[in-house]
Amino acid sequence: MSGHSKWATIKHKKGALDAKRGKIFCKIIKEITVAARMGGGDEETNPRLRTSLLKAKAANMPKDNITRAIKKGCGETDGAIFMELVYEGYGQGGVGLIIEALTDNKNRTSADVKSILNKGGGSLAATGAVSYQFNRKGVITYDLEGNDFEAIFETALEAGAEDVTNDNVIEVICEPSDFEAVLNALEAAGYEHLGAEITMVPDNTIELDEEKTEKLLNLIDKLEDHEDVQSVSSNLA
Template identity: 60%
Template sequence: MSGHSKWASIKHKKGAADAKRGQLFTKIIKELIVAARMGGGDQASNARLRTAALKARAANMPKDNIDRAIKKGTGELDGVNYEELTYEAYGPGGVALLVEILTDNKNRTAAEVRNILSKGGGTLGASGCVSYLFKRKGIIAFDAAKYKEDDIINVALDAGAEDVSSEAGTIEVMTDPDSFEAVLEALNKAGFNQEMAEVSKIADVNVKLDKEKTEKATRLVENLEEHDDVQNVATNLELPDE
C-alpha cells in the first residue's frame, strides 16, 4: 500500500482548496442525494448515507444543507436525478484509474472525461479492465504532527483496523469497509480527530513510474478530480518519497 497515505494527504489538502470555491460541498451534496435515494433517509439504517454525512460534517457543511440534500434524495423536496457511473481508464505509463461519477447528463460527462484523459495522456478502457486491481477499504487519516502513531495503533487495532501506517506527515488507518464505522468511533472516543475519513477503492499493488510519467499521471488524476461530476479517482500510481 506504499504511496496511498500520500494520496490521502493530497486529497485532504485539495479538499480545503475545493471548499473555498464550493466544489467540495457540491460533490458531497450529490453523494448525500444519491445515498438517500438508494437507501432511504434514515442514517441509522443507511451506512452509505452515514458516511456521506460524516464527510459533510468534516467539511463544516451546515446542518440545513445536509438535511435538504437528504430530503431531495428521498423525494421530500424536488431534486436532480443523478446517475452513478464508474469509468475505467489507463493513465501515463499504463497506470490504472477508476473514475467514480455522479452526473445528470451521462453523454456530456463521458465526452468531457474522455477529453481530460486524452489531453493528459490517458485512455478510457473497457468495463472490467482495471477494476479487479482495487478493493474497497475504509481510510481514516490523521495529522502526524498532532498525534503519535503508537497511540493511534493501540486504539485502531483493538477496534478492528487492518493496518496503521505513517507517511508524508499523515498517519493512516486502514479498515475493512464493514469495520470502518466502529474503528472511527473508537478513535474519536479516544480523542483522535481525523483529517479525512472515507470508504474508497484502494489498489492491491501500486505501480512505480519514472519522474516524468509520475508527474504527468499525477496531473491527470488532479485534472479528473477537478471535474464537477467526478466524485473520486482511485489509482495504483505510487508517489515517490519526498
C-alpha cells in the same frame, strides 16, 4: 497491506487545507441525495448515508444543506435524478485509474471524462480491465505531526482496522463494514482526522519517475475538478 498511494494521501492532506469549499459541498450534496434515494433518509438504518454525512461533517457543511439534500433524495422536494457511473482507465506508465461519478447526464459526463483522459495522456479502459486490481476499503488519515502513531495503531487495530501505516501521513485501512466503528473509536480517543472515506485501494502499486508522476497527478487533479467526478483512485506508488 495498505498499498494506498502515498501521493493520494499527500494530495488529500493538501486538499483538506486549500480545496474550494463550494465544489466540495456540491459533490457531497450529490452523495447524500443518492444515498437517501437508495436507502432512505434515516442514517441509523442507512450506512451509506451515514458515511456521506461523515464527509459533510468533516467539510463543515451547514445543517440546512444536509437537510435539503436528504429531502431531495427522499423525493420530498424537486431536483435532478443522479446516476452512478464508474469509469476505468490508464494514466502515465500504465497506472490504473478508477473514476467514480454522480451525474444527471451520462452522455455529457462520459464525453468529458474521455476528453480529460485523452488530453492528459491517459485513456479509457474496458470494464473490468483495472478494477480487479482494487478493493473497496475504508481509509482514515491523520497528520503525523502532533499524533502518537503507536497509540493510533493500537486503538485502530482494537476497533477492527486491518492495517495502519505512517508514510507521510498516518493511514488507517479497514473493511467498509468496520469503517464507522474504527472512525468512532479514534474520534472517542481524541484524534482528529484529515480525511475519512470509503474508497478503492489497490492490491499493488506502480512506481513512476518524477516527471511522469507530476503529469499523472495533474491528470488526476483535472478529473477530480470535474463537477460530476466524486473520486479518482489510482495504483500509483
